[in-house]
Amino acid sequence: MKTIFYSIALSVLVAAGSSCSKVDNYAAPDVTLKGVVTDAATGKSVQTEQGSGTRIKLLEISWSSNPTPFYISSFQDGTYTNTKLFAGKNVISAEGPFVPMVQVDNNGKIIVDKSRTVDVKGVTTVNFSVDPFLRIDWVGDPVLNADGTITTSFKITRGTSDPNFQQDVSDVAVFVNSNKYVGNNNYDNRYTPTLSGSNASSSVGKTVSLTTIGGPLPGKREYFIRVAARIAYGLNYYNYTDVKVVTVP
Amino acid sequence: MKKYTYIIFAVLFCWVSACKKLDTPPPSIVQDADIFSNSAGIQAYMARMYAELPIEDFRYSPARGLNFFWIISPFSAVSGEALSRDQNGAMQENLTFDSRPTTWSLCYTLIRDANYFSETLPKYASNYTPAQISAWLGEARFLRAATYFALVKRYGGVPIVDKVLQYPQQSIDELKIPRSSEEKVYDFISTDLDYAYTNMGESNQVGRANKYVAAGFKSRAMLYAGSIAKYNNINLTDGGGNRLCGIPAAKAVTYFKAAYDAAVLLDGKYSLYKKAWAAGDKNAQYQNYVNLFFDATSPENVFVRQYHYPESVHGYDAYNVPRQLMGANGYSSEINPTLNFVEMFDGIPKNADGTIKTTTGGKYDLYTNTMDLFANAEPRLRATVILPGDAFKGVNIEIRRGIYTGSSAGGISPLLPAGSTAHYPTDHIIQSANANQTPYTLPNGTTMNPAGLSGYFTGDGTCSVSGFSIRKNLVPDKPTSEVLENRSDQTWLEMRYAEVLLNRAEAAVELNALGQNDKSYLQDAFTAINQIRDRAGANLLLSPADLGDINVVRTERKKELGFENKTWWDLRRWRVIDKEQNSTIYRTLMPFYSANDGKYFFDARLDERNSRYTFDVRWYYEQIPQGEIQKSQNLIQNPGY
Structure with missing residues (x-):
C-alpha cells in the first residue's frame, strides 16, 4: 500500500516538475528602428513637437493583413528611435506637419502611397523625405532689446506646391519657454506673441518680426525660442524652426 | 389482467398530459408578453430607457462618464x-x-433596447x-436618435444598427459592422x-418625449451637423x-x-419662463431666473430628467454649495465660475x-461692500453665479482673499x-491657510477673519x-x-425653450452668413436673442445689424446655457476650443x-493655482475605445490616436 502511495506521489511530482520546464523562452524584443524625417527640398530634418507632432506608423504584416497600428513618436528635431521592437515585416509611414504620405480621395481610393515595406531586424534605419506644409527660416538671431523684451525675425514660405495643401496660415507664434522643450504643447503664454486671422494668413513670404509680450522678461536666466506656424489642415500640426537660446542677464 | 391495462392507460394518460406543461417558461423570469401586453409594462420599459439615455446631467463628468454619483471633477471645470x-x-x-462600461458600449446597449422595442411591440x-402603437414606436425612435446623437458628437461616424442583431443566427463577420460616414449618421x-415628430402625440408624461421634444432635439442635432460642415477641417475617409x-x-x-425649421415647430408650444418677471425690476428678474430651474410647471421645460429621493438621486448640492454652508459629507464649492465667464455679462x-474694471489710474477702486462692484449686474448673472457677498439661503456668502495692511495713502x-x-x-x-482662522485686529479695534x-x-x-x-x-432652500x-433630487433641465430659441437664432445667423435670403433670417434671430436678453434683464440688441458677428449669438448661448453641460460641446463643434484653450490660464x-481704508478692493488675476488648459486638436473626434x-x-480609429 505504502509503495503504491509513494509511487503515485513521485509520479505527480515528476509530472509537475517536468511541465514547469515549459517557460516562455521567447527572446525579449531587441530590434532597433531609427531614422529621421527630412525636408525633401532642403535635406534638413522637419522640426516638430514631441508627443503631438510627427509620429511613425508601423503596420506589422508578418502575422495579419489588417494589423493594429503601432506608433513611435519622434523627437522634436524630427528623429526617432525605438530599441525594443520585435523583428518582423512592417509597412512604415510617417504622419506629421507635412504632405501626408498616404492620401485617399473622396471615394476612399488610395491615390498616393509612399509608405515602405521594410524587414525590421537588428538595427534598421528608415529615413523619410517629405514636403513640409510650411518652411520657417530664421532671419538673423533673436535680439534682446534694451527694454528687456526679445524680438525675433523670421520668414514663412510654403513647403509644397500641391494645390490641396495651400490652406491659409491660421496661426503664427514665437513660442517662449524656460527649457529646451518648447512648442505649442509646452510654452509660456505670458510672453509668447502670436498672430492669427488675416495677420497670420498674410505673413507668408515676408520677413516678419515679433516681440515678446507681457513687458520685460525676468532676468538672470535663459529663454528658449522657437517660431511656429500652421495651416488649417487635418489635425492642425505646427511647423517649427529649431530652438534658439537667448540669455537675459 | 384488465386491471393492468387500465393502470397502463392511466399512467400513459398522466404522463402525456403532464409533459405538455413541462415546457413552460419559468415564472420567475419576465417574458415579452408580461411587458408588451399591458401599458404598465410599456411604461416600465420606457422608464429604463429614459434612465439610461446618454445625456450629460447631474450625474455626468468627463472624468467618470455617464450616470455616476461622484461628481467632483465637474464638466464646467473642463x-x-x-x-x-x-x-x-x-x-x-x-x-x-474603474472598469465601468464605456459611453460607446452604453449607447449601443440602449440602441439595442430601442430596436428590440420597435420590433416586438x-x-x-x-x-x-393604433394611436398608442404609433406614439410608442415614435418614442423608441426618439430614444434611438438621441443615443446616436450622443455617439456622433463624440466619435464622428459610427456603425448604424437599425435592427436587433442576432447571434449565433448571424455570423461574427456579419456583425462586425463598419462605421458609416458622419453625414449618414446625422441623416x-x-x-x-422626423418619424418621431410625425407619430408622437402633443404631450406625454413629464420626463418623456412628445413630438415637440423630437423637433427640439432635431434642431440641436442639425445645428451640430451644420457647424461640422462649416468649421471642421479634419478628414478621415475609409x-x-x-x-x-x-x-x-x-x-x-x-x-x-x-435646424432652423425644426426650431420653428416649437413656436407657440413653449415659452420662456416669466412667472415672477417684471419689466424694469432687477430683483424680480433675478428671482424669476432662479425659480425657472425649480418650477415643475414651467412652460420653458421642453425635456427634463426627474429625480426623486431616495430611489433616484444625485449630489449636486453637496458638491457645490459654498464652503460656509458645507454639508456633513465635507464636500463643497467644486464649481467656481471663472472671471472669464462673469465678464461676458452686462452691468459690471x-x-x-x-475685462472687468477694478482700478482707476493705476490704483485700486475701493468699495464699502463686495457687492457694490456688482450693484448693477445683469439679473441673470446673479441668478447663475453667487457673487462675493451676495445672499444665498439667507446668509451672505463671504468671499475674501485676505486683509491688506499696507499704507493706503495715495491709493493702492x-x-x-x-x-x-x-x-x-x-x-x-x-491671509488664511484654511477655515480655522485666527482673527486679525483692525486699526479701529474690531477683529476680522483674514479670509x-x-x-x-x-x-x-x-x-x-475663483472668487465666485x-x-x-x-436648491435655494x-x-x-x-x-x-x-x-x-432636483430635476435636470436637459432642453429648455431658451436653447431652442438660441438654436434658431444661431442657424438663422449662419444661414444669413451663407448668403441665404429666402426668409428674413437676421430679423428672426434678432427677435429671438432679444426675447432671451429681455427675460435675463440684459441690454437689448439695438438692430439686426448687431448680429453681423456670429460671436454675438455664441456669447449669448454661453451665458444662457452656462453650467448646463452644453458649452464644451458648443466650443468643440465651432472648432474654436483649441484656440480658446491653448496653454490658457x-x-x-x-x-x-484694506485695513487702513476699511474698504474692499478687487484684484483680477490669472488663476493663482496655475492650472493650464490645452485642448488637443485630436479631441475633436474622441478616441474609439481600443477594446471595441x-x-x-x-x-477605423479616429485620426491621431
Whole structure:
C-alpha cells in the first residue's frame, strides 16, 4: 500500500516538475528602428513637437493583413528611435506637419502611397523625405532689446506646391519657454506673441518680426525660442524652426 | 389482467398530459408578453430607457462618464466656465473609469433596447389602439436618435444598427459592422426624429418625449451637423469612400435650414419662463431666473430628467454649495465660475477690452461692500453665479482673499504685475491657510477673519478658488442637514425653450452668413436673442445689424446655457476650443479688505493655482475605445490616436 502511495506521489511530482520546464523562452524584443524625417527640398530634418507632432506608423504584416497600428513618436528635431521592437515585416509611414504620405480621395481610393515595406531586424534605419506644409527660416538671431523684451525675425514660405495643401496660415507664434522643450504643447503664454486671422494668413513670404509680450522678461536666466506656424489642415500640426537660446542677464 | 391495462392507460394518460406543461417558461423570469401586453409594462420599459439615455446631467463628468454619483471633477471645470480644485486642466471624456462600461458600449446597449422595442411591440398590437402603437414606436425612435446623437458628437461616424442583431443566427463577420460616414449618421438621426415628430402625440408624461421634444432635439442635432460642415477641417475617409470624420462644406446650408425649421415647430408650444418677471425690476428678474430651474410647471421645460429621493438621486448640492454652508459629507464649492465667464455679462464696470474694471489710474477702486462692484449686474448673472457677498439661503456668502495692511495713502497700486501667476507677496497681506482662522485686529479695534467664510484659503482647496461660487441649479432652500451626497433630487433641465430659441437664432445667423435670403433670417434671430436678453434683464440688441458677428449669438448661448453641460460641446463643434484653450490660464477675481481704508478692493488675476488648459486638436473626434476595435476590427480609429 505504502509503495503504491509513494509511487503515485513521485509520479505527480515528476509530472509537475517536468511541465514547469515549459517557460516562455521567447527572446525579449531587441530590434532597433531609427531614422529621421527630412525636408525633401532642403535635406534638413522637419522640426516638430514631441508627443503631438510627427509620429511613425508601423503596420506589422508578418502575422495579419489588417494589423493594429503601432506608433513611435519622434523627437522634436524630427528623429526617432525605438530599441525594443520585435523583428518582423512592417509597412512604415510617417504622419506629421507635412504632405501626408498616404492620401485617399473622396471615394476612399488610395491615390498616393509612399509608405515602405521594410524587414525590421537588428538595427534598421528608415529615413523619410517629405514636403513640409510650411518652411520657417530664421532671419538673423533673436535680439534682446534694451527694454528687456526679445524680438525675433523670421520668414514663412510654403513647403509644397500641391494645390490641396495651400490652406491659409491660421496661426503664427514665437513660442517662449524656460527649457529646451518648447512648442505649442509646452510654452509660456505670458510672453509668447502670436498672430492669427488675416495677420497670420498674410505673413507668408515676408520677413516678419515679433516681440515678446507681457513687458520685460525676468532676468538672470535663459529663454528658449522657437517660431511656429500652421495651416488649417487635418489635425492642425505646427511647423517649427529649431530652438534658439537667448540669455537675459 | 384488465386491471393492468387500465393502470397502463392511466399512467400513459398522466404522463402525456403532464409533459405538455413541462415546457413552460419559468415564472420567475419576465417574458415579452408580461411587458408588451399591458401599458404598465410599456411604461416600465420606457422608464429604463429614459434612465439610461446618454445625456450629460447631474450625474455626468468627463472624468467618470455617464450616470455616476461622484461628481467632483465637474464638466464646467473642463470647458472654462469654472475652476475646480479637482479638475486642473483640459481633457476629453475618460474612456474607462474603474472598469465601468464605456459611453460607446452604453449607447449601443440602449440602441439595442430601442430596436428590440420597435420590433416586438407590433406583435402585441391587438392590445392597444393604433394611436398608442404609433406614439410608442415614435418614442423608441426618439430614444434611438438621441443615443446616436450622443455617439456622433463624440466619435464622428459610427456603425448604424437599425435592427436587433442576432447571434449565433448571424455570423461574427456579419456583425462586425463598419462605421458609416458622419453625414449618414446625422441623416439617420434626422430621419428618426422626423418619424418621431410625425407619430408622437402633443404631450406625454413629464420626463418623456412628445413630438415637440423630437423637433427640439432635431434642431440641436442639425445645428451640430451644420457647424461640422462649416468649421471642421479634419478628414478621415475609409476605403469605401465613407467620410467617417467631417461633412462636406456644401451640406452646411441644408443642415442649418433643417435646424432652423425644426426650431420653428416649437413656436407657440413653449415659452420662456416669466412667472415672477417684471419689466424694469432687477430683483424680480433675478428671482424669476432662479425659480425657472425649480418650477415643475414651467412652460420653458421642453425635456427634463426627474429625480426623486431616495430611489433616484444625485449630489449636486453637496458638491457645490459654498464652503460656509458645507454639508456633513465635507464636500463643497467644486464649481467656481471663472472671471472669464462673469465678464461676458452686462452691468459690471469694464475696461475698453471687455475685462472687468477694478482700478482707476493705476490704483485700486475701493468699495464699502463686495457687492457694490456688482450693484448693477445683469439679473441673470446673479441668478447663475453667487457673487462675493451676495445672499444665498439667507446668509451672505463671504468671499475674501485676505486683509491688506499696507499704507493706503495715495491709493493702492496693483499687488502683482499684470499677467502674473505668482502668489501674492506676504508682507502687508494677512491671509488664511484654511477655515480655522485666527482673527486679525483692525486699526479701529474690531477683529476680522483674514479670509471670508467661503474662502479664499491658501492651504486647502475647499473654498471658492475663483472668487465666485455657483448658484444655478442649487436648491435655494435646502436645509444644510440635507446637503449630502445622494440626497439631492432636483430635476435636470436637459432642453429648455431658451436653447431652442438660441438654436434658431444661431442657424438663422449662419444661414444669413451663407448668403441665404429666402426668409428674413437676421430679423428672426434678432427677435429671438432679444426675447432671451429681455427675460435675463440684459441690454437689448439695438438692430439686426448687431448680429453681423456670429460671436454675438455664441456669447449669448454661453451665458444662457452656462453650467448646463452644453458649452464644451458648443466650443468643440465651432472648432474654436483649441484656440480658446491653448496653454490658457483662466482668470479669477480676488476681493481684499484694506485695513487702513476699511474698504474692499478687487484684484483680477490669472488663476493663482496655475492650472493650464490645452485642448488637443485630436479631441475633436474622441478616441474609439481600443477594446471595441479589438472586438470588431472593421472599426477605423479616429485620426491621431
